[in-house]
Amino acid sequence: MQENASVTIPDPHVAFRIDMGSHRDVAVVTNAAARVFLLHNRYNTAASGRLGVSRGQIRYAVSVTPGVITTNYQPLGDFINLGYNYAFFVQGPFLVTHEYGHAFHYTAIETPPQYSCPGNRGVEVVTDPICAYSEGFATFFSAWMRNVDPPVGAFHQGLIEAHSYGTVGNGISVEGAVAGFFLDLVDSSSDNDGMSGDDDNVNISGPLLANILKHCRLNSPTIAALSRTDQLVYCIEGDVGLTSAVPLAYRPTWAAFGGVSYDVSLVLPYSLDVRATWLKNFYNL
DSSP states (O other), X not given: OEEOSXXXXXXXXXXXXXXXXXXXXXXXXXXXXHHHHHHHHHHGGGHHHHHSXXXXXXXXXXXXXXXXXXXXXXXXXXXXXXXXXXXXXXXXXXXXXXXXHHHHIIIIIOOOSOOXXXXXXXXXXXXXXHHHHHHHHHHHHHHHHGGGSOSOSTTOHHHHHTOOGXXXXXXXXXXXXXXHHHXXXXXXXXXXXXXXXXXXXXXXXXXXXXXXXXXXXXXXXXOSSOOSHHHHHHHHHTOSOOGGGSOGGGGGGSOOOSXXXXXXXXXXXXXXXXXXXHHHHHHOO
């Protein structure tokens, strides 16, 4: 059993090798569960400090069978499945943080009323605004949490920052484009993303982002919690009358609401800067 206040990974075959002589505190050679434990504690424990909200201990169910790749977050039971191979492949850091992003979003911020996406898709695939919203948050979360390291591995912050997913179709339905929008909301010129300075004028805090997601209310029709990318944009801008800025071909996919409000007092970013950011990320405009 590997366990601390943040994570538990049941595994009867855990093997750590301590090698202080060569200054390697912990080296993991073949054990997938131990590898996941290290990745979680390196990256995911920063989430509460960055977003100003927290969740309880998460459980990972790590496969002990080489070749298994099934990886997902299970809201019913609140645990993460992680395939054995992915613990060691280059996708490992991305998947451990991406799936925890789902778990963090679902329990610490809000519970989306719809939470399912088709399997075996890429971040550049056009799906729908529901899938792209939840998956886009998790991919953004992964890139942001892993920014303590140089930009390497799958879908690191540099790749999400400089993405071209706004050219593949309706960006509110593209996971990578939504991840880029989320990242642009919180990044700054000091972020380790492979570029000098910041390419947008928006820089809100993580706690403000979490509070917007948690406390925004759209009405006419009324929704209980955000579940789509277009709803996210309305809440960040504080304006439901912005669809005239959307390219004509995609306007029908943006749902119409009568108003937006917030359960707590929030100071929103300048709406025109936000608009420029989502237009760039979603439609490359």
